[in-house]
Amino acid sequence: MTSRFAGAVLLAVVLTGCATPRAVRLDTGQGEPLVYVPPRTAKPVEIDEEAFRKVLTRLVLDMRFSLDTREPERPRVRLAAWGTASRPDSARDYGAWCSRQDNPGECLSLLEDGFSFMDASARRKMALSFAWDGVWEGAQAAVHEVVNPLALKAMITSAMAAYMLLVVAPEPITKLIAVALTAYVVAYLGVDTFMNLVQGWQRLTSDSERAVSLQELESAGHRFGRVMGENGARVLILALTAALSGGAANMASKGPMLPGFASAALAAETQVGFRLSAAVAGGVRSISVAEGVMTVGLAPNAVAMAARGPGGGEALSSDVSPSSQLLDNQLPDMLPEELEVARELGVTPVSVDSAQFARYASEERVKWVLTEEGQLQIVPHRWSSVEISHAVASGGRPVLAAGEAEFAVHGTTYFGIRITPRSGHYLKGASSATSKRAIELGRKAFAQYGITFPP
Numbered sequence: 001m002t003s004r005f006a007g008a009v010l011l012a013v014v015l016t017g018c019a020t021p022r023a024v025r026l027d028t029g030q031g032e033p034l035v036y037v038p039p040r041t042a043k044p045v046e047i048d049e050e051a052f053r054k055v056l057t058r059l060v061l062d063m064r065f066s067l068d069t070r071e072p073e074r075p076r077v078r079l080a081a082w083g084t085a086s087r088p089d090s091a092r093d094y095g096a097w098c099s100r101q102d103n104p105g106e107c108l109s110l111l112e113d114g115f116s117f118m119d120a121s122a123r124r125k126m127a128l129s130f131a132w133d134g135v136w137e138g139a140q141a142a143v144h145e146v147v148n149p150l151a152l153k154a155m156i157t158s159a160m161a162a163y164m165l166l167v168v169a170p171e172p173i174t175k176l177i178a179v180a181l182t183a184y185v186v187a188y189l190g191v192d193t194f195m196n197l198v199q200g201w202q203r204l205t206s207d208s209e210r211a212v213s214l215q216e217l218e219s220a221g222h223r224f225g226r227v228m229g230e231n232g233a234r235v236l237i238l239a240l241t242a243a244l245s246g247g248a249a250n251m252a253s254k255g256p257m258l259p260g261f262a263s264a265a266l267a268a269e270t271q272v273g274f275r276l277s278a279a280v281a282g283g284v285r286s287i288s289v290a291e292g293v294m295t296v297g298l299a300p301n302a303v304a305m306a307a308r309g310p311g312g313g314e315a316l317s318s319d320v321s322p323s324s325q326l327l328d329n330q331l332p333d334m335l336p337e338e339l340e341v342a343r344e345l346g347v348t349p350v351s352v353d354s355a356q357f358a359r360y361a362s363e364e365r366v367k368w369v370l371t372e373e374g375q376l377q378i379v380p381h382r383w384s385s386v387e388i389s390h391a392v393a394s395g396g397r398p399v400l401a402a403g404e405a406e407f408a409v410h411g412t413t414y415f416g417i418r419i420t421p422r423s424g425h426y427l428k429g430a431s432s433a434t435s436k437r438a439i440e441l442g443r444k445a446f447a448q449y450g451i452t453f454p455p
Contacts, residue, residue: 024191024272025295026303033295034303036273038191045188045267047234051259052135053142055238058257060143060152063245121161123208123217129157130221131204135233152241159240164201172288172297180251181239182287183279187268188235188260191294198289200227251280256450262353265450269304275452277415278302301454326372326398327426327438334389335396342392345384349377349393352449361407361414367423368442369393370401376445390425401438402426407451416446416453 027033132139132153140149166178173179186194200223207220228236242254255261255276268276274284274296283302288295329335342348350356360366360380367390369377379393381404390402402423408415419442421427421435430438443453 023293025293026273027295027297028300028303029297030300034273038271038273044190044193044231045235045260045264046231047188047238047259049138052234052238053138055257055259056139056142056241057146059238059241059245059254060146062254063147063241120205120209123211124205125157125161126214127204127208127211127217127221128161128224129153130218131225131228132157132233132237133222134225134230135237139237155244156237156240159244160236163240164197167198167289168202168205172286172295174286176282177243177251179284179287180280181243183268183272183274183276183284184239184251184255184258184264185235186272186294187264187276188239188258189232190267190271193229193232194294195289195292196227197232200224255280262448262450265452266444266447269447269452272296273304274298274302275304277450277452281415304452325437326400327402327430327434328398329391329394329396329425330428331389331391331425332396335391338389338391339396341386342379342388345386345388347379347383347388347392349379349395352376352378352446352451358409361409365404365406365418367393367404368402368445369399369423369426370441370445371399372397374400374445376449390423399426401441401445403438403442405442405446405453414449414451416451419443419446419453 024036024038025033026036136149136153139152143149143152163178163181166173166175167182173182182194185197189197204220204224207223208217211217211220225233238258242251242258245254258264265276268274268279272294278284278299279302284296284298286295286297348356350360357378360378363380363382365381366378367381367388369390371377371394377393379388379390381387390399394402401421402425403419403421404423405419406417408417419439421430421438421442427435427438446452
């Protein structure tokens with residue numbers, strides 16, 4: 001009877017924990033922190049195998065490796081020694097595992113004196129190296145012509161171990177590179193998965209310290225691999241490789257290379273309440289995790305609009321298509337002339353992911369509309385000294401929102417400077433509520449392409 005009661009209590013605790021959403025505290029240093037609860041419907045951003053291989057190859061090509069032409073010392077001696085019967089079973093197990101690698105001799109050289117002499121750090125890294133097994137075949141195939149896959153795996157494993165030790169430390173993460181990594185991970189995977197990673201790492205650490213054989217380390221690593229999942233492992237490998245190729249300063253330019261970056265930028269706003277571009281650029285100062293709550297120290301302009309409304313992410317309406325909310329073109333008689341002028345100047349509406357957008361965005365500002373179908377269309381504010389109307393962007397049809405925007409460009413990355421609901425065609429005489437809604441929709445539309453604006 002007692003055991004049944006204890007089981008019931010445990011089940012209730014588990015169910016309560018699952019039902020309670022994990023919260024994010026956004027501390028701007030101005031008043032009480034904002035408490036943001038991500039929507040339960042949030043899903044991770046998926047990275048498929050083909051995209052993973054393609055981007056990993058590009059990132060590795062950008063990495064700087066020191067060249068060493070010296071022959072490795074004593075590889076044949078170690079190979080022979082590890083195969084002898086005088087070695088303990090754990091050594092033979094390690095030798096068998098190394099024999100399945102691309103370079104068994106180099107693999108064996110990573111362990112100088114056998115399993116029993118590995119310290120806690122080495123055991124953690126060894127266990128972690130097994131955690132990549134679910135996706136490493138794809139990584140190896142992508143980079144084997146560029147770099148030794150075993151060397152890259154060792155680098156990524158060491159970087160991951162160092163990063164996770166910062167995450168689980170009692171003090172908040174303040175190193176910019178670790179903050180940027182955390183921002184990417186939670187943007188792609190969500191707060192819940194990130195919290196599970198923290199718990200999984202703590203278990204891996206404990207299990208690896210108690211391990212007395214290679215099999216036990218392998219089991220610990222595979223358990224952590226299941227916590228990451230294939231998609232999580234791909235996200236971490238790409239983010240860590242981007243960090244290794246140039247540190248925090250380089251992640252701002254490398255980030256948009258990652259598959260699904262635009263979706264991740266939007267997810268960061270809805271899942272953790274801050275702007276991904278601001279986090280990478282230093283707008284997020286610290287991140288800490290304790291008792292199911294993530295606390296983020298950040299600048300006020302890094303807080304996403306989703307976190308500012310009452311009720312957090314669920315306060316923004318997802319229903320933006322009713323015809324009663326459409327904005328009509330208030331100057332329909334001018335449309336034929338406006339379209340003709342645009343045609344003569346060679347101006348056509350474009351999307352943010354088109355090549356022509358770069359030309360428009362390099363001007364002083366652009367005009368944007370969000371069509372009834374939810375498509376973001378852009379035209380320049382002026383072209384050849386002639387002002388282009390919002391009606392050109394919409395084809396004169398009703399829109400959900402309209403306004404103007406200004407950008408800053410860093411390489412291939414765009415940062416929003418200013419967004420307004422200014423439009424004589426669609427918002428002339430509009431109420432403050434209508435203008436506010438237009439801005440909200442505009443921000444969300446640009447965020448889908450990884451472009452966010454200060455509040």
